[in-house]
Every structure is written in structure tokens, then in C-alpha cells.
Amino acid sequence: MKLWGKATVLAALAATALVAGAVSAPAQAVPKIRHVVVIMQENRSFDSYFGTYPGADGIPPGTCVPDPQNGGCVRPFHDRYDSNAGGPHGAGPAVADIDGGKMDGFVAEQENAKKKCVVKFNPACATGGTIHDVMGYHDAREIPNYWAYARNFALQDRMYEPDASWSLPSHLFMVSGWSASCRGAYNPMSCRSNLGQPDRERPGLRPDYAWTDLTYLLHRAGVSWAYYVAAGTQPDCDDDAISCSPKKQSAGTPEIWNPLPDFTDVRQDGQLGNIQPLGRFYAAARTGQLPAVSWITPNGKTSEHPPALVSTGQTYVTGLVNAIMRSPDWSSTAIFLAWDDWGGFYDHVAPPVVDANGYGLRVPGIVISPWARHHFVDHQTLSFDAYLKFIEDVFLGGQRLDPATDGRPDSRPDVRENASQLGSLMADFDFNQHPRPPLPLPLHPRTDLISSLAQ
Numbered sequence: 001m002k003l004w005g006k007a008t009v010l011a012a013l014a015a016t017a018l019v020a021g022a023v024s025a026p027a028q029a030v031p032k033i034r035h036v037v038v039i040m041q042e043n044r045s046f047d048s049y050f051g052t053y054p055g056a057d058g059i060p061p062g063t064c065v066p067d068p069q070n071g072g073c074v075r076p077f078h079d080r081y082d083s084n085a086g087g088p089h090g091a092g093p094a095v096a097d098i099d100g101g102k103m104d105g106f107v108a109e110q111e112n113a114k115k116k117c118v119v120k121f122n123p124a125c126a127t128g129g130t131i132h133d134v135m136g137y138h139d140a141r142e143i144p145n146y147w148a149y150a151r152n153f154a155l156q157d158r159m160y161e162p163d164a165s166w167s168l169p170s171h172l173f174m175v176s177g178w179s180a181s182c183r184g185a186y187n188p189m190s191c192r193s194n195l196g197q198p199d200r201e202r203p204g205l206r207p208d209y210a211w212t213d214l215t216y217l218l219h220r221a222g223v224s225w226a227y228y229v230a231a232g233t234q235p236d237c238d239d240d241a242i243s244c245s246p247k248k249q250s251a252g253t254p255e256i257w258n259p260l261p262d263f264t265d266v267r268q269d270g271q272l273g274n275i276q277p278l279g280r281f282y283a284a285a286r287t288g289q290l291p292a293v294s295w296i297t298p299n300g301k302t303s304e305h306p307p308a309l310v311s312t313g314q315t316y317v318t319g320l321v322n323a324i325m326r327s328p329d330w331s332s333t334a335i336f337l338a339w340d341d342w343g344g345f346y347d348h349v350a351p352p353v354v355d356a357n358g359y360g361l362r363v364p365g366i367v368i369s370p371w372a373r374h375h376f377v378d379h380q381t382l383s384f385d386a387y388l389k390f391i392e393d394v395f396l397g398g399q400r401l402d403p404a405t406d407g408r409p410d411s412r413p414d415v416r417e418n419a420s421q422l423g424s425l426m427a428d429f430d431f432n433q434h435p436r437p438p439l440p441l442p443l444h445p446r447t448d449l450i451s452s453l454a455q
Helices: 006-020 025-029 046-050 091-101 106-114 144-152 167-176 214-220 264-268 278-287 310-325 385-395
Strands: 035-041 154-156 180-182 191-193 225-229 275-277 293-297 333-339 365-368 376-378
Touching (some): 025 385, 035 167, 035 385, 144 365, 167 214, 214 225, 214 264, 214 385, 225 278
Parallel strands (some): 035 333, 154 376, 225 275, 225 293
Antiparallel strands (some): 154 365, 180 191, 333 365
16 A cells, blocks of 8 residues: 655645535635646656656556567566657557456557557657666656646646547547547437547538537637647547558647537537637747646647657747746646546556546646745546536636537536546645745756667
């Protein structure tokens, strides 16, 4: 059994107490949080970035994952390579990695994927890293800024991908609490859960997503929002393919990392203009004009999605956070930083079952805000549904994406924000504390990362 230090236990008790009194917490938050920014990076498990972080539920001693190709097993190891390969990360590999809760399929899945290597854009075939690098982990020596955010603000060690699958379903859950396929583009009741290939992407059938996303409620309530897209190439293949050539993305490209243009309600509400190039975010931050709710997604180079460089992703995220910290809006902003799925990297915690759609594997989650608790590790069960819940509580008076009440009925199987297992992000804040000053960090911190070698 893991033993927690006194400070960690006290912090956990404080969080529990706050959640128990969560009825009053939104009332405290409403005047102090006027901007929420969700920064979503790519493909890292919690253990791969914070498995050795003090006070967090990290890699257990003696861990060794079976290696069916070579015999024996592979232990977690400190990985200094800037580019990693990772492993397959679709719905099938998720089931194999979890293996009924044994969490022992990671090495086998990476080995199986390498047998299918065709082109280098396949993450499992990527140049870089070391053999079996799904078992590698980084720490403050490679990702000092991420660890600095954790030390100075709040780290979540029970943040789960909302579904056990790949990037597209994860991004759909991020903005709507569901991943589905719809028989009719304008019929929300025709939609059914789909964690594999919800995007049909066939000519003449757009928009693909007929159910209600969060922007419908925000628009109706007059709450400003923006979805910022980094132009460049997509971080991964369309349709979770095993290999592909890089594909362009932009704010005008309705694809995996930019799903909102394919939602019927976004088009019907005339909100396509809220999906903007990333440069608009920096301008809004600089002038103190951030919308109430923002989502930010990267391109292939800045995403940390293998084989993208860890250092490049950290620099990009640091630039985003620095822009907010230097903004007139810093004093009223909550930043939620996470990674969209586990990317095939090892994690030792079996995800809890919330419904037929989730949860998926653990990913890192960090809260950065002048109101965030200092050096706090949150052990609540969380997923991206908690972002929806927080936004709904702060800006919408607690209204949920509930087809029974949101004015636009759809066929979603449940209201994910109301899941009994789901914690409250309010626990990561102390609205009675003196607001924390900004902590801008160097864009290029000193690290011990080394260039990758061909595998």
C-alpha cells in the first residue's frame, strides 16, 4: 500500500472537504474565474511524465511488464531521448494494454506495431527513442517546466482520458461529453456511441456530428468561446491509421483536432467564426480580451505526439501559459493542461468504469491559475468531463449537457458530468487565498534531453 506524507494527506482531506461543500464553491468561483483555457496536448500517460513525482500515485517498485518477443519483462526506465516512439493507441490497443486490469500489454503492443512499420510517420516506427520506450519515463530533468507547474500549482494524478481510444473520440468528449456516429446529419436522435471511427469523412455527408456540444449552451447563454487551432500538419493519421503521410491542418480544416466545424449546432448557430487560428489567441491574451472559454490544440510539431520532440511541445505550452500570465486576464483565468490519450505509454493504474464508453487510461492533468492550490496533488477521479462540469458550473449556473433539459434532445446514453465517480475541479482551487502572482518560465529551459538515435 502506498504511504502518503502528512502534507499530502492533509491536502487530500482539504480537497475532500471542499468537494463535500461544492454547492457553495461555484458561487465563490463565479466572480473570480472569468476565463477558462483548456490546453490539450498529445499522447502521454501519467506515468510517462509524472510517474516519479513526489506525492503522486506513480510507478510502483518492482514493476516489470512482460516482453513476449524476447522473453522476460521490461522495467520502467529513465528515458532521456527527446523523441519517443510510443505505441498504438486505438480502442483495440487500449483493451490490450489494460488487459482486464493487469496493465501489462504495453510492450507486446509496441512490438506488434513495429512489425507493421511502413513509413516513419507511424509513431510506433518513429525514428528516435529506445527499444521498448513505452516503458520509459521523463522527469524534471527533461520536462522541468511541466514539473514546475505541478510544484507551484495543482497536479491531478487521477485524470483519465474520457474514453479508451484515440485522439478523435477524446477531442469529441472534450467539447461535448460524447463520441458518436449519426445516421442523419441533422437528427440528434440518430446518433449512437462510437469510440472507433465516429467521423465518416465522406463527401456530401457533413456535418458529421448531430448531437449537442457545449458551444450550443454557451452561445444560447451569451458566453463567449473560441477554439484555437495551430496551423501546420496534423499530429497523427486520419482514422487512427497505422501509417500515413503528414496532412495539413488549419482553423478551416474540420478534422480530428478541430471537430467543432462538423457539429450541426455550431453551423446552425453561426459560430464557425469562433474557430480561429492560434495567432488570434496570442492577440486576445495580449490585449486582455480572452473569451470566457477557450480550447487550444497543437499541430504535429508542437503536439508531443510521437515522433514530435518533447522539448518542442514543452516550449510551445510554456509560450501559451506565459502569454496568459502576462495578460491582463491572468488574475481571472483557470488553465487546464492535459494530454489527450496515453499514446501507448505505460501506466500502472487500471481505469475505473463509468459507463460503456469509459474511462480510458490515465493522462497528466495540471491546473494553473492565480487561484490554484499551491503544490497540491489532487487524487480525485477525473476526466475531461470535469472540464465541461467546471465550465457549466461557472458560466451556466450548473446546467448540464443533458438532452432532457438543454433544449436540443439527443440520444446520448448518459450525462457524463453527473457521473457519481467524477470529482470536482473546484477542489484544485482556493478562492479564499491571496491570488498567486504569474510565474513565467523560460521557453527553452536547460534539460538533459538528448537527440534521438535511429531504431
